[in-house]
Amino acid sequence: MPIDCSTELNKLSQVEFAEVSYAVMAEIFDLQRELGRLFDEKVYKNALQSRMSNLQTEVEIKVSIRDFQKSYFMDVLASSGAVFELKAIESINQRHRSQLLNYLLLCELKHGKLVNLRSDSVEHEFVNATISLEERQTFIVEKAQWRKTEGFSSAEQSLMIEMVRDWGTGLERALYEEALIHFKGGLDQVKQEIDVVMNGKTISTQPALLCGPETVLKVTTFENNTDMYQKDLSCFLTKTSMEAIQWINISRNRLSFKTIM
Numbered sequence: 001m002p003i004d005c006s007t008e009l010n011k012l013s014q015v016e017f018a019e020v021s022y023a024v025m026a027e028i029f030d031l032q033r034e035l036g037r038l039f040d041e042k043v044y045k046n047a048l049q050s051r052m053s054n055l056q057t058e059v060e061i062k063v064s065i066r067d068f069q070k071s072y073f074m075d076v077l078a079s080s081g082a083v084f085e086l087k088a089i090e091s092i093n094q095r096h097r098s099q100l101l102n103y104l105l106l107c108e109l110k111h112g113k114l115v116n117l118r119s120d121s122v123e124h125e126f127v128n129a130t131i132s133l134e135e136r137q138t139f140i141v142e143k144a145q146w147r148k149t150e151g152f153s154s155a156e157q158s159l160m161i162e163m164v165r166d167w168g169t170g171l172e173r174a175l176y177e178e179a180l181i182h183f184k185g186g187l188d189q190v191k192q193e194i195d196v197v198m199n200g201k202t203i204s205t206q207p208a209l210l211c212g213p214e215t216v217l218k219v220t221t222f223e224n225n226t227d228m229y230q231k232d233l234s235c236f237l238t239k240t241s242m243e244a245i246q247w248i249n250i251s252r253n254r255l256s257f258k259t260i261m
Helices: 015-037 039-049 094-107 154-167 172-185 225-238
Strands: 004-005 055-065 069-077 082-087 113-118 122-128 140-142 191-198 199-212 215-218 244-250 254-260
Touching: 004 094, 015 039, 015 069, 015 082, 015 113, 039 055, 039 069, 039 082, 055 094, 055 154, 069 094, 069 172, 082 094, 094 113, 094 122, 154 172, 154 254, 172 199, 172 215, 172 244, 215 225, 225 244, 225 254
Parallel strands: 082 113, 140 254, 215 244
Antiparallel strands: 004 055, 055 069, 069 082, 113 122, 191 199, 199 215, 244 254
């Protein structure tokens, strides 16, 4: 299977999740009172596990396609269906919400909770996955502005389509990018320093992912503002020694391939 969890999952209703969340959060509030705010995440996680019998930690999710595999680890899984991501940070931000949403989508679970024990009082918020895997696997492939280049042909394009068909849209950008890098030979082969040129002179270098000798690879997950980003890509290209950019954007209902020359 392209996505596999190391334990059997139970899809909880919103009411069931609320009941589990109430019990877990009561223990977390007690833990912060007992331990304070200065410990690492693993300390709170281990302490929580020692206090609750229906709770697992570091639950592995394996994502694969062909010979590529990546593992994620959910901090806390309660009652086999309630995901809790524990943090010990200054404050919760969008990156943390996206991380938890990624876990929910991979496991086809609806409800999770972010918890931060470093703040003065426990900071917590719900994260809900409102879209199914079937919906995420339904998308339009757009390639009218795509052209084959050295290192990115129909084979790479077909691989990308296969990947998104298997996993669905909506997952973290890095997962799609890491898989493509794997099939291009690994990061050591793909990541290189390229020249930045102004007025005919090289002024510096810039790290970039290359899918061919003169072609940059860009993977994004934008829902909007793609026109502005395309202008930035064109500007980037004119100021480097590269000849093309192969841009893949994965939005909720569209997988687009564009070649910037």
